[in-house]
Amino acid sequence: MHPDLEKLIVLQRHDLEAKRLRDEIALLPKQVAALSAKLAAVEGQRAVVVDLLAKEEALRRRQESDVKDFRGKIDKTRKKIDAATTAAMVTAFEHELQFAEGEITKLEDAELESMLRTEEMEAQRKLADEAVTTAKATLSRERARAVETIDRDKLLLAEVETLRGALRPQVGEATLSNYDRIAKGKGTGLAEAMNQKCSACQMMLRPQRWNDIRDRGNSDEMMTCESCGRLLYYDPARDAPQRKTVPVESIAASIIRSL
Template identity: 65%
Template sequence: MHEDLQKLMALQALDLEAKKLRDEMAALPKHVADLDTKAKAIAGQRAVVLDLIAKEEALRRRQESDVKDQQAKVAKGKQKIGNAINTVQVTAFEHEIAFAEKEISRLEEAELESMMRSEELDAQKTVADKALTAAESTHKSERERAIATIAADKIAVAAVDVQRTAQRATIGEDALSLYDRIAKAKGTGIAEALNQKCTACQMMLRPQRWNDIRERDHTEMTTCESCGRLLYYDPARDSPQRKTVTPERTESIAAQIVRGL
């Protein structure tokens, strides 16, 4: 293994840890904002339900008032009948009473329908109350967790960055430049070669390249021909059944002639 490859492996582990911490710090505020948006949306839905409940209550108050007005007309009509001087007046007053009683029935039926709607709205309000309480509680707890996590992540990132700086100082300039270029393009600069594959892109390695990487005295910087990442090999992780691949060799024409004699 190249003398800088092991150092680059350690550097990549630090780079990935720093990236994970920074990604978490970037994601948490969005997560909290999404929870806040959700809680506000539930509050908005609850407000609609409350408005509908208030409208139904106002409607019933008007209906109750109208019923009383019609009941007063019925009572007044009955008094008029008692004072009527002929059948024509009696018939007219009876029509007024019948109309008022019919209107009372209509209003009472409408009032009953309103009460049924209010019962449904009250059930919706109960659900909305519970949902809003849960959403606000989740938002509050997640916000507190995010604040604590981000504070801890900032400290952790600072510590990792110190280690990264120290590690980079131990690596050769050419190897470090190569790693930085690959990592910038691919996200990672190094991948393990395992079972004749690059574990990053899962592409097979040519037999000769696989054999070269497996050689104990191999000190070259070897890259994956597919993704371009630097490759390393760990004998402890290799499949015990996998044997060194022997590349096929094409017999020369001269050898074929000699073998045929």
Template identity: 40%
Template sequence: MLPDIEKLLQLQVADKEIRTLQEEIAALPKRVAAIEQKLAGTKAQLEKARTAAKGDEVNRKKFEAAIKDLQGKISKYRDQSLAVKTNEQYKALLHEIQFAEQEIRLNEDRILEVMVNAETRDREVKAAEAELKAETAEIEKEKEEARKITAADQAKLSEWNAKRDGLRQGIADDLLRHYERVMKFRGSGLAEVRDHKCMGCQVMLRPQTYNEVRNGEQLVVCDSCQRILHFDPANEMKETEAAAAVVHGRKRHRPKSDAPQAWFYRPDFGEEGEVLIVYSNSGDHSTRRIFEMHSGRQIGDVLSREGSYRLAFPEDMTDSTIRLNGHWDESEMDEWNSELPTAALDALHADLRAAQKEHRSTHHDHAASAAEHSAAS
């Protein structure tokens, strides 16, 4: 590996650490605000309970004042009744006295209700005060913890910034500018190459480009994402061993002919060439999605037709088509955003290699059997 690549890899690690720490530090005000928002809710609950208690006290005094006023009226009406001269006047005053006495009873009932409520209000206020006290202590603890984490992040950030400055010193200016430009827009300035693929953008590399990266004698940039490419033989070996385990480790499972979803490899799909096609039967309709074989990018839109896929898309079924193992839910495929995930693409590639090996083995056995039969005759 070129020394510049090694330095850039270290620089990328530093940049990612710095970005993570900066995001954590920037999140502190929001974290503290969220913590204080919890406290604000408890304070509002306490204030509501206190306001209700004060309202009850105001109402009680209002009812007591009304009773006192009514009692004064009754006393006045009784004094007036001693001086009336007609029976009608006496009845009118008696009616006023009865009405006032009725109002007094109503206000006394209201006072009793307020007194009963006051006990509940008092319990609510005390409970809210206790909750506020406990929550305040807990929140202060959380805020202090957040401050400690931020202080630690600040210290780490200073260390990483110093390390980053040191790493930048040993890298050529033009290479550094390219790295930083790609890093800004892509989130990373370098990408590893595995199985002929840029792991940054998942695009397959041209054989010449792949070999140049493997040789490690010059700087190579991905034509698709502009990341600087590097190669790790250890990881390539793991990929090779994993693929070999899939192909050679056990007999390949044959796809079910009546499965509601079917994946196919086709090497000659018009101008696109090698593609992966998936058909899904649903009721009286079927859909078709087409993906570029190497990059996994979806070609065109999802096509829907009436009938099962074999009846709906007969033009797709050629002698060169190979049925593959694979099944993903429609909802999951809808979330792929027009590109096969790496895991799905690798699984389909591995199964294709197994199918091709199986085909070659079968063809070899048939040829050997035919030769033996010819020799015997």
């Protein structure tokens, strides 16, 4: 295998790990922000229920006070009836009395309905309280986890960057710039040729090309995938293991071991 390819295999591993760490460092604060928004939303829902409950209680206090007023009027009207001097006056006061009694019945019915609504809303408030408690606990747990993970990721990233920085100058300039260009466009610059396919884009290699890459050995020429343009490497230890008779250490494993 071309010596640059061996280095690129390791470099790509570092590059992918660095990307994973950067992505995680960027993603975790967004996840925490989403949990924070969720907490604000359930708190908002609870505030609506609490507000409705307060309004319902205020309504009932008004109803109770109205009932009291009507009872006062009834007492006065009864006294007026006692003091009435004509039958017409008695009839008029009795009408007033009936009206007031009718209003009290309506108010008491409305009060009962209000109490049922309050009962329902109390149940909703209980659920909203539980939702807020859960959202708060989740947020605080995930926030702590994110801080911890980001701290760890930053340390790991610094280590990976150091390894990358040490490795890159060891790769041939033209190969490295080729690798960088493809990686920038496609996410990875290197792909393993396996089972006559490019393992990145899954396109079949023409038979001649497949034979070339397997027979290449220490050739200086680099091969690229005709479909996606990635630099190709071939690892006999990983290809078609069913045809293998002697166990061969995978190239990636041997490179890692020799580092």
